[in-house]
């Protein structure tokens with residue numbers, strides 16, 4: 442997992458120099474590229490370019506970067522020898538579009554205190570302190586995404602502060618591109634999260650929904666988000682007119698609508714009303730053919746977020762199964778907080794107490810969820826529904842950045858091939874990102890943003906190698922990965 446010195450990533454110009462010297466020249470040059478990325482064209486020479494958008498690979502490729510865009514990509518035979526640009530030897534390396542996580546929440550840290558509406562631990566850590574921590578660690582979170590090869594993310598719901606996050610990310614080189622939704626239009630309220638700029642807003646009438654969409658539209662959101670929560674007190678049909686009004690008002694303003702709907706009938710209602718994106722899997726029952734055809738016909742994008750379905754339960758039951766990447770690249774403070782056995786015993790919320798008393802019951806519930814969700818993912822993928830990879834990072838136990846690699850494992854368990862998984866995390870994810878920027882993300886081609894991940898081994902046979910990252914390229918700037926989590930920006 443730890444990156445090795447990138448002695449193989451030697452500028453061709455360095456040949457003939459003693460090996461030790463080559464290494465230091467190489468590091469020096471790479472550092473220079475990081476800080477003066479737009480000064481000169483760069484050519485990545487000799488690597489294998491993998492483009493999941495069409496499943497094609499180009500061996501011994503020349504990929505030329507001009508400023509923040511890709512100028513050209515071709516096999517070395519066709520491209521010839523690049524002239525007038527800095528060369529970077531990528532022989533033995535694999536170059537892919539940067540990964541994208543299309544379901545994250547920046548207002549949540551992933552630690553144990555980030556959802557006081559789920560488990561109230563505010564006596565141990567007031568929510569105000571949690572929010573202050575989140576706001577002061579934005580650059581840290583951004584760097585962890587890049588370290589994980591993730592060059593774009595979609596925040597599908599949070600406070601109005603989310604629009605500030607997008608602005609900060611846009612002006613921070615060492616950050617992923619960020620698309621955002623604002624506060625969630627919801628059937629239920631969550632007062633525990635309301636410190637004056639709530640992430641979740643209860644909407645009771647279609648008129649209120651229209652008014653709220655107009656308020657959101659002033660911030661130019663990338664998506665409008667609906668939290669379509671259904672229970673005994675909130676049946677599918679009672680909130681449906683609000684979904685309809687939200688979609689109408691949003692589409693009238695050329696805004697897309699993303700909906701949280703985890704039951705089959707809720708998801709069906711959402712898509713029938715015009716939802717552009719479903720932000721989770723259906724987990725209550727197997728999808729039927731009518732649902733599959735509906736998604737295909739409407740070109741609805743579905744983001745499975747498999748990892749989040751295990752993380753609340755496993756954290757509370759003290760059975761957390763963080764992937765090696767999460768342990769290595771997740772925020773250590775966040776990870777340390779997730780040990781529920783360290784909590785004062787007399788302050789354990791009931792939900793954690795119950796889970797600790799019977800961890801097998803939690804694991805069993807997770808297994809039942811996956812029995813349905815993984816099968817549904819395979820059905821939808823086989824049918825040609827657009828699946829975009831995403832994690833729901835920021836929720837308790839779902840680690841910003843490297844949680845995507847656990848998501849990849851689960852997608853593999855569902856039966857997706859490595860190339861399909863990579864397509865979900867690049868080309869399909871770019872469709873969910875949307876807009877003029879999304880149109881230039883997710884595939885390697887002329888005119889697209891030079892957002893790339895350079896791997897030391899090929900993920901095409903084994904998706905586990907997707908995290909074998911050597912260098913991340915964002916907007917044409919190269920970042921050797923072992924420097925991403927060290928230096929301040």
Ligand SMILES: [Zn+2]
Pocket residue numbers: 544545546597833
């Ligand atoms: Zn979410």
